[in-house]
Amino acid sequence: MPLTDDVIVVEGLTKRYKTVTALDGFSMRVRKGEIYGLLGPNGAGKTTALHVLMGVLTPTAGRVTVFGHSPFDDRETLAPRVNFSSAYVQMPFNLSARQNLDIFARLYGLPDRTNKIESLLAAFKLTAMAKSKTGSLSSGEQTRLNLCKALLNDPDLLFLDEPTASLDPDIADLVRRTLHDFQKRKGLTIVYTSHNMAEVETLCDRVLFLHRGKAITEGTPKEVADRFKKDSLEKVFIHLARTGDVMDAETSR
Amino acid sequence: MISFNRILTIVRRYILIHFKSPARLLDLFFWPVMELFVWGFFTVYLKNSNLDSTGRLVVTLINALVFWDILYRSQQALSLAFMEELWTRNVLNLLISPLRTREWVLGAYLYGMIKTGIIVLILLVLASVLYAFHISSLGFSFIPLAFNLLLFGYAMGLFTTGLLLRWGHAAEALIWGVPFLIQPFSAIFYPVSVYPAWLKPIVLALPSTHVMEAMRHVIDTGQFPWPSFWIALGLNVLFTLFFSWFCLRMLERGRSNGQLVRMSG
Numbered sequence: 438m439p440l441t442d443d444v445i446v447v448e449g450l451t452k453r454y455k456t457v458t459a460l461d462g463f464s465m466r467v468r469k470g471e472i473y474g475l476l477g478p479n480g481a482g483k484t485t486a487l488h489v490l491m492g493v494l495t496p497t498a499g500r501v502t503v504f505g506h507s508p509f510d511d512r513e514t515l516a517p518r519v520n521f522s523s524a525y526v527q528m529p530f531n532l533s534a535r536q537n538l539d540i541f542a543r544l545y546g547l548p549d550r551t552n553k554i555e556s557l558l559a560a561f562k563l564t565a566m567a568k569s570k571t572g573s574l575s576s577g578e579q580t581r582l583n584l585c586k587a588l589l590n591d592p593d594l595l596f597l598d599e600p601t602a603s604l605d606p607d608i609a610d611l612v613r614r615t616l617h618d619f620q621k622r623k624g625l626t627i628v629y630t631s632h633n634m635a636e637v638e639t640l641c642d643r644v645l646f647l648h649r650g651k652a653i654t655e656g657t658p659k660e661v662a663d664r665f666k667k668d669s670l671e672k673v674f675i676h677l678a679r680t681g682d683v684m685d686a687e688t689s690r
Numbered sequence: 691m692i693s694f695n696r697i698l699t700i701v702r703r704y705i706l707i708h709f710k711s712p713a714r715l716l717d718l719f720f721w722p723v724m725e726l727f728v729w730g731f732f733t734v735y736l737k738n739s740n741l742d743s744t745g746r747l748v749v750t751l752i753n754a755l756v757f758w759d760i761l762y763r764s765q766q767a768l769s770l771a772f773m774e775e776l777w778t779r780n781v782l783n784l785l786i787s788p789l790r791t792r793e794w795v796l797g798a799y800l801y802g803m804i805k806t807g808i809i810v811l812i813l814l815v816l817a818s819v820l821y822a823f824h825i826s827s828l829g830f831s832f833i834p835l836a837f838n839l840l841l842f843g844y845a846m847g848l849f850t851t852g853l854l855l856r857w858g859h860a861a862e863a864l865i866w867g868v869p870f871l872i873q874p875f876s877a878i879f880y881p882v883s884v885y886p887a888w889l890k891p892i893v894l895a896l897p898s899t900h901v902m903e904a905m906r907h908v909i910d911t912g913q914f915p916w917p918s919f920w921i922a923l924g925l926n927v928l929f930t931l932f933f934s935w936f937c938l939r940m941l942e943r944g945r946s947n948g949q950l951v952r953m954s955g
């Protein structure tokens with residue numbers, strides 16, 4: 438076990454495709470129980486980083502540990518403790534929402550499936566839709582179903598790739614409160630990407646800006662805003678996205 | 691360590707997916723039954739025109755048809771199951787769950803066996819009702835022969851799944867194409883003796899060939915040719931090992947070139 442409280446340790450992570458370098462010597466540490474935001478413009482490498490951390494994409498170089506284990510070699514140890522949700526991943530369309538959750542509850546070997554499923558459906562206001570075919574759910578409802586799936590096994594670590602994309606403001610707020618609640622009650626650690634900077638400010642304990650696969654700046658949302666003398670993360674984002682190339686040149690010097 | 695519960699969950703899941711979809715149910719019954727009609731009426735014609743006075747051809751053809759379906763269906767079990775995950779963008783959910791690759795494969799196999807079993811049953815019953823076909827024509831020989839075909843179908847399923855992992859949706863058509871690649875060379879509807887000498891090494895390298903020859907041998911002599919059985923089994927082991935290796939390599943490759951996650955959503 439690691440000596441620190443760090444749930445995730447990433448050092449010098451590089452992922453190179455034939456023509457693109459998606460991650461370029463990127464490092465980060467995520468502490469136990471925090472909500473950690475990965476920010477950056479389209480193509481910055483956020484999703485790529487999550488995929489490596491989940492062990493489904495092998496890096497070109499660098500070191501990654503999750504709870505002190507390699508996500509590639511110790512899948513058996515990690516899988517029961519980790520979960521994931523993304524607006525881009527779905528579940529079989531012709532099964533009902535409840536059936537799909539039941540299948541995953543079985544795969545995770547949950548002892549009390551029914552109670553767990555019903556309480557999650559209720560938490561995300563999906564009980565009325567539980568019998569509907571997954572394919573007929575609206576995209577916001579599917580997003581919430583994915584979140585139910587992600588919380589089924591009471592994970593210690595949750596990866597969320599744009600979990601609030603396609604949610605209306607009311608439901609997005611519900612999702613944020615529910616996630617916060619889980620984090621507080623269960624000491625859940627969340628690594629999360631989003632393009633909604635206001636959301637990131639309220640939800641994240643710390644954030645990291647990625648640009649072209651490099652970590653540019655890191656800290657609490659307030660620290661980061663102060664560092665760039667801006668009054669919101671949104672303004673920092675725009676500033677960094679536009680001047681990122683210059684920053685790259687400076688950090689590599 | 692593999693978990694029997696997770697394997698059964700996978701079986702349960704595919705059964706649910708299948709039986710809730712009219713299109714998939716049609717796929718299950720429509721083709722084999724139509725095929726049976728064609729071959730069944732053909733054998734009726736043979737009988738009536740005295741081309742098959744002993745009735746041997748009828749028995750051989752209908753058995754060949756059933757065997758072909760076993761091969762075809764078991765080949766598809768794995769690749770269709772994988773396609774199901776691709777279509778519904780569910781691969782990533784499974785990849786990060788405690789489900790292990792071999793559990794998923796075994797679940798898909800078991801599901802394929804159930805599906806194949808149902809079809810075989812329907813075909814045999816229909817054939818006996820419509821064409822006075824005797825189910826007992828092969829007796830217990832049916833089981834070891836069908837078992838070998840199932841194994842070869844599964845081995846080919848590993849191969850097509852490997853192709854899917856490598857080329858994604860572009861390889862979709864191959865799911866249906868691969869069995870037809872071996873059909874002409876498996877001595878299904880005719881004996882090995884019809885092939886020219888230069889083709890025979892290929893023909894004899896296929897386990898399916900030995901099963902079909904054995905089937906005809908049982909019908910003609912009533913004896914079960916154990917050598918053919920063992921040869922088919924041996925070849926099956928080789929094919930399974932080779933295609934498992936191929937499939938795992940493609941999986942690793944997909945993990946490194948991003949194809950695996952790109953297909954997932």
Ligand SMILES: Nc1ncnc2c1ncn2[C@@H]1O[C@H](COP(=O)(O)OP(=O)(O)OP(=O)(O)O)[C@@H](O)[C@H]1O
Binds near residue numbers: 948
């Ligand atoms: N399989 C792949 N092959 C080649 N290039 C890839 C592959 N997957 C991702 N990339 C490239 O890697 C870079 C990082 O992509 P990634 O999906 O991680 O970005 P992102 O930060 O999640 O962006 P977004 O905000 O749009 O979701 C992009 O330039 C992308 O084109």
Ligand SMILES: [Mg+2]
Binds near residue numbers: 483484485598
């Ligand atoms: Mg992304």
